[in-house]
Amino acid sequence: MTGTAWTSAGMSEPATARGRQLRERGMDQERPTIDTWQDPPFNRWTFSHVDEFVTSVSISTGRERSQKAVNDLDAFSGKVPELERRLAQTWTDVILVVHEDRIVGEWYGEGSRPDDRHLLMSVSKSICGIVVGALADDGLIEPSRTVAHYIPELAESAYGTATVQQVLDMTVAVEYLEEYADLNSHVRAHDRVAGWRTRFDTDPRDTHEFLMGLRPAGEHGKVFQYCSANTDVLAWLVEVVTGKRYHEVVGERVWSRLDAQSDARITVDSSGFAFANGGISCTARDLAGVGRLMLAGGEFDGRRIVSDGWVRATMAGGDPEAARGLPYQDIHPNGSYKNHWWATGNERGSVYAVGIHGQYVWLDPPTRTVIVKFSSAPEALGRTMNSDHARLFQELCAALE
Structure with a gap:
């Protein structure tokens, strides 16, 4: 990365106290590194330039089209209070609302x-x-089978006796600490192995070896445990049953069928294995296609991508009792997790996808609304921020009724 690139584009902070304070302290003269690119203030720029830090490959759509900005939220004027302030308060980079x-x-x-x-x-x-x-629709994966049935290399790991469905629903009992600020946590080691941070000499060689080393922590299928390693197990499974790299399958099965305007990108480790749990980058408009697909029961512009049955099961959510007592249910009391999507359990049947630092796809079935939000929040997680987003999305959808 050149100094010019960082100076000209990197410090485009919103007019907030944080942005002014950082500039006053001269932090705009620093350069992000492999160990700081996820941190503020750098993430304002680096989240849109990930492949300058981490090796990445394309998820192909077969086309590339230039797009023009609209920057128009007039439809919500007078209907959603203090919208501009709330967007700034939640560190918004992009928000996109698609209705019908x-x-x-x-x-x-x-x-x-x-x-x-x-x-x-x-x-x-x-x-x-x-x-x-x-x-699974095509019979290549049977969710009731164990992971070891498909990936013998994981037979002695936490995943050996777990079913594919338990991995999808995050009810695998595994020794994995998902604490982003803890330097000694499993998720930090996972990042290092994936190439997102400087490797330690003692780290596993690649993601496959890392997953094989994860140990069981009880009985599977009883308690919801959010674990990013689960998604990479699924990506490994995808590669086994298709004989192709994960990013190729995503391109063939999803991206190229969504009429996406441009290729997505995904980071890969030293062996070329994709960081399926968090490594995709794409445009807001293309991501909205994923939400439209879900609201249309697995179809996009008449093309079937995933079955209606799979989507209905996902939108219905999982078992709220599995997540009972977790902070998530302070915001969504009947919330659950199913097939790698979050279900609010509210009266509108809202379902969403979420990523740390404020990335969202929010689905509102009654109004057939998809909201995509990209953010560069300084903290990875925050209960207040999550509830602020939920209220904002609900108000945006209500304004369209």
Whole structure:
């Protein structure tokens, strides 16, 4: 990365106290590194330039079209209070609202453009859920079978006796600490192995070896445990049953069938294995196609991508009791997780995909609305931020009724 690129594009902070303070302290003169690119203030720029730090490959759509910004939220004027302030407060880079397959609201923050690919973080997991569903539809994957049935290399790991469905629903009992700020956590080691941070000499060689080393932590299928490793197990499974690399299957099975305007990108480790749990980058308009697909029961413009049965099961959600007592249910009391998607359990049947630092795809079935939001929040997680987003999305959807 050149100094010019960072100076001209990297510090396009919103007019907030944080942005002013950082500039006053001269932080705009620093350069992001492999160990700081995910941190503020750098993430404002790096989340749209991931492949300058981490090796990435294309998820092909077979086309590339230039897009123009609209920057128009007039449809919500007077209906959603203090919208501009709330977008700034939640560190918004892009927000896009699609109602009945038509864009009705779109806003790009300073330095963001429609052609920019933005890192999805764990929204990537929900795309993986669709891919696995499509392969299950074709009989290539049977969700009730154990992971070891398909991947013998994982027989002695935590995943050996877990079923594919338990992996999809995150009810695998595995020793895996998903604490992003803990330098000694499993998720940090996972990042290092994937090439997202500087490797330690003691780290596994690649993601396959890392997954084989994860140990069981109880009985599977009883308790919801959010674990990013689960998604990479599914990606490995996808490669085994198709004989192709994960990114190729996503391109063939999903991206090329969504009429996406441009290729997506996904980071890969030293062996070329994709970081399926968080490594996809794409444009907001293309990601909206994933939401449209779900609201249309697995079809996109008349093309079947995944079965209606798979989508209905996903939208219905999982077992709320499996997540009982978790902070998620402070916001969504009947919330659950199914097929790598979050179900709110609210009266509207809203379902969503979410990634750290504020990445969202929110689905509102009654109004057939998809909301895509890209953000560069300074913290990875925050209960207040999650509830702020939920309220904002609900108000945007209500304004379209």
